[in-house]
Amino acid sequence: MNARARMALGALLIAALMAPLVPLALWSVARGWFFPQILPATWTFEPWMRAFAARSDIPGALMTTTCIALAASALALLLGIPAGRALGLYRFRGKTLVELALLAPVIVPGIAVGLGIHGVFLRLGLTNSALGVVLVHLVPTLPYVVFVMSGVFANYDAEAEAQARSLGAKPLQVLWHVMLPAIAPGVMVAGLFAFLVSWSQYILTLTIGGGRVVTLPLLLYAQAGAGRNDQAGVLAMLSLAPGLVILALVARQLAGRGMTIGGTR
Amino acid sequence: MAGSRTSATEVIGRGHPWLSLAPALCVIAVLFGGGLVLGLAGSFGMGRGGWSLDAWAAVLGEGRVWRSLGLSLWIAFASTALSCLIGLGAALLLRRRFPGQGLARLLFQINLTIPHAVGALGILWLLSQSGFLARIAGGAGLIDGPAGFPALTQDRHAIGIIAHYVWKEVPFIGLILLANMQSIGDDPEAAARSLGASPFAAMRLVLLPLLRPALIRAGAIVFAFSFGAWEVPVLLGQSSPPALPVLAWQRFTDPDLAARPEAMAIAMLIALVSALLIRAAFAGRS
Numbered sequence: 001m002n003a004r005a006r007m008a009l010g011a012l013l014i015a016a017l018m019a020p021l022v023p024l025a026l027w028s029v030a031r032g033w034f035f036p037q038i039l040p041a042t043w044t045f046e047p048w049m050r051a052f053a054a055r056s057d058i059p060g061a062l063m064t065t066t067c068i069a070l071a072a073s074a075l076a077l078l079l080g081i082p083a084g085r086a087l088g089l090y091r092f093r094g095k096t097l098v099e100l101a102l103l104a105p106v107i108v109p110g111i112a113v114g115l116g117i118h119g120v121f122l123r124l125g126l127t128n129s130a131l132g133v134v135l136v137h138l139v140p141t142l143p144y145v146v147f148v149m150s151g152v153f154a155n156y157d158a159e160a161e162a163q164a165r166s167l168g169a170k171p172l173q174v175l176w177h178v179m180l181p182a183i184a185p186g187v188m189v190a191g192l193f194a195f196l197v198s199w200s201q202y203i204l205t206l207t208i209g210g211g212r213v214v215t216l217p218l219l220l221y222a223q224a225g226a227g228r229n230d231q232a233g234v235l236a237m238l239s240l241a242p243g244l245v246i247l248a249l250v251a252r253q254l255a256g257r258g259m260t261i262g263g264t265r
Numbered sequence: 266m267a268g269s270r271t272s273a274t275e276v277i278g279r280g281h282p283w284l285s286l287a288p289a290l291c292v293i294a295v296l297f298g299g300g301l302v303l304g305l306a307g308s309f310g311m312g313r314g315g316w317s318l319d320a321w322a323a324v325l326g327e328g329r330v331w332r333s334l335g336l337s338l339w340i341a342f343a344s345t346a347l348s349c350l351i352g353l354g355a356a357l358l359l360r361r362r363f364p365g366q367g368l369a370r371l372l373f374q375i376n377l378t379i380p381h382a383v384g385a386l387g388i389l390w391l392l393s394q395s396g397f398l399a400r401i402a403g404g405a406g407l408i409d410g411p412a413g414f415p416a417l418t419q420d421r422h423a424i425g426i427i428a429h430y431v432w433k434e435v436p437f438i439g440l441i442l443l444a445n446m447q448s449i450g451d452d453p454e455a456a457a458r459s460l461g462a463s464p465f466a467a468m469r470l471v472l473l474p475l476l477r478p479a480l481i482r483a484g485a486i487v488f489a490f491s492f493g494a495w496e497v498p499v500l501l502g503q504s505s506p507p508a509l510p511v512l513a514w515q516r517f518t519d520p521d522l523a524a525r526p527e528a529m530a531i532a533m534l535i536a537l538v539s540a541l542l543i544r545a546a547f548a549g550r551s
Contacts, residue, residue, distance in 0.1 A: 117300035
């Protein structure tokens with residue numbers, strides 16, 4: 001295939017992948033855009049003004065989603081970095097089993113475990129609360145962090161730690177001055193994508209939050225279902241934003257490695 | 266690598282890998298394991314006065330459940346097959362230099378970061394009978410009104426749902442394959458070519474078998490997701506029969522609490538299918 005044919009096919013592929021975003025973007029700057037208008041008759045920023053007006057639910061949902069995603073990704077990093085280190089550096093009996101146990105939450109759909117987790121959280125008093133939602137978001141985010149970090153630690157030179165120790169560094173100093181600088185880029189990638197995975201959750205949030213914890217995806221469907229397409233368009237654009245920023249930040253690091261677990265689910 | 270491993274054990278030798286694994290494993294065991302166990306117990310009527318097989322008997326004896334299962338399997342098979350096929354094509358396309366390759370590769374990754382809910386709404390507004398494509402068709406004089414456009418969403422064949430998964434997962438499959446192609450390099454194919462194989466034969470007989478393990482695992486992830494996701498069929502699917510996850514949620518939120526064990530039983534069916542997938546695609550890997 002020559003370069004021109006590749007270019008044409010590449011343009012076609014990208015156009016198809018971008019196509020669903022077009023009506024979302026158009027609705028966020030349209031008023032009363034209905035069949036058979038191909039483009040909105042009236043272009044306006046009114047949907048955005050209304051989205052951030054005093055009585056709108058959107059700022060609150062934006063805040064809730066951000067805080068939950070920050071908390072869930074921080075917790076996932078805290079638990080996932082040591083686990084990733086163990087998987088990346090050591091060979092031990094039962095390692096395959098551990099990997100399988102951590103892979104299962106990535107594969108098994110949220111609704112299959114969510115209904116049972118609802119039972120667990122009901123007994124712990126965690127349903128209908130943001131804390132419960134943060135904890136349940138560990139199910140998809142934690143395995144993600146562990147796998148990314150185990151890849152990072154597989155290429156990590158633990159020899160440097162031995163040298164620092166032999167020069168008299170204390171364990172915490174080794175952790176801070178030797179290990180952390182070496183794994184920092186990997187931690188960033190893992191953290192940013194854990195954030196995105198939490199940011200995109202739907203059914204786990206709905207199951208545990210019981211409709212009381214309103215995140216952006218939940219509000220998106222609510223507004224679209226109520227026929228407020230312009231507000232849904234704004235919500236869609238807001239939901240896209242962190243992914244695009246994060247992609248711009250880490251695109252270079254991901255080239256070649258690929259996103260091991262595969263983006264947001 | 267072996268050297269650094271032994272020394273790592275010496276350095277951190279104060280502990281054992283299990284110590285660093287314990288917190289993460291405990292959280293997964295309580296949340297994920299606990300969720301499965303309670304779901305299973307709930308499906309046997311636990312917490313509703315004694316154990317019984319009533320919910321399972323009701324679920325397995327209900328035609329609607331089987332129709333929903335069939336629909337979800339169709340969605341998963343079709344989405345996985347198309348995603349793998351188009352994803353492979355995209356990876357083969359994007360691996361060679363052409364003007365704009367860098368930009369195309371960057372844009373190709375965007376879908377990975379888009380939440381499913383956003384993509385599903387975009388597909389609805391793109392493909393529905395009064396959607397963006399229908400309006401373009403109307404503008405071009407191809408159809409007279411919305412009814413003239415084929416029903417691609419909330420349709421019998423779940424075309425809208427499948428379109429969404431393919432849209433979202435082609436970049437996932439494609440990027441995994443691109444990463445694998447990069448580590449395989451050009452040498453195996455070049456060797457086949459120098460022995461007289463055509464470019465297509467080299468791709469089919471040399472490159473594809475090398476990509477197979479990665480493709481199978483990525484495909485299993487796509488299958489499990491498109492089989493068990495809720496937010497996509499709830500928006501893009503027809504109401505009867507609903508996809509299996511939608512049916513589970515309907516039972517779970519039924520005002521009649523007696524339907525809850527049935528919801529749990531359906532959830533366990535979904536878990537069972539994904540467990541079989543994990544076994545087929547991931548267990549026993551090196």
